[in-house]
Amino acid sequence: MTRTPAGRLFRTAAGHDLVLTRTFHAPIADVWASLTESERTARWFGPWEGDAGPGRTIRVQMAYEDQQPWCEVHIEACEAPRRLAVSTTDSYGTWLLELSLTETNGTTELRFVQHLSSVEGIAEVGAGWEYYLDLLVAARDGSPRPDFGDYHPAMRSYYQGLVAAAG
Secondary structure, eight states: OOOOOOOEEEEETTEEEEEEEEEESSOHHHHHHHHHOHHHHTTTTOOEESOOSTTOEEEEEOTTSTTOOEEEEEEEEEETTTEEEEEEEETTEEEEEEEEEEEETTEEEEEEEEEESOOTTHHHHHHHHHHHHHHHHHHHHOOOOOOGGGTTTTTHHHHHHHHHHHO
16 A cells, blocks of 8 residues: 655754654544553554653663664653653664644644754655554554555655755
8 A cells, every 4th residue: 555655854953854743533632642651652663661751761662673672762851741852862873853742622633753963864764754653543543554665665755855855
């Protein structure tokens, strides 16, 4: 099944922001729980362990990656139920991620932002976040889990086009 990419790329003072959104017909507290409770994150990203809170570091298992590695994730900000900002460092560099929720009339929008210092590898990164956010959608609504092959390399030209357009 071909997926339609929805990411947007914005130039910032520090580089670029990759922005993706998803909309849920659910209250903000329920969507927040899908982003922050280990039992629920396990359904679409992976479980986590540790003493969570702003300024603290937890361990997250990337359950949908090869070898299901664990990584340390630092919680930069946690403003329940509206904003979560985290950072992690791996062999690809430092990942600065921000998730914001807004609710209007029982519908909650998730705005996912990755703050990028470089757009190198954007085709893989963009497709990866599209995949994970669609895993979140599937975990919440009971639809079949997406196949990563529907995202990469299929979305490569879309994300390379965003870089060209952003300058």
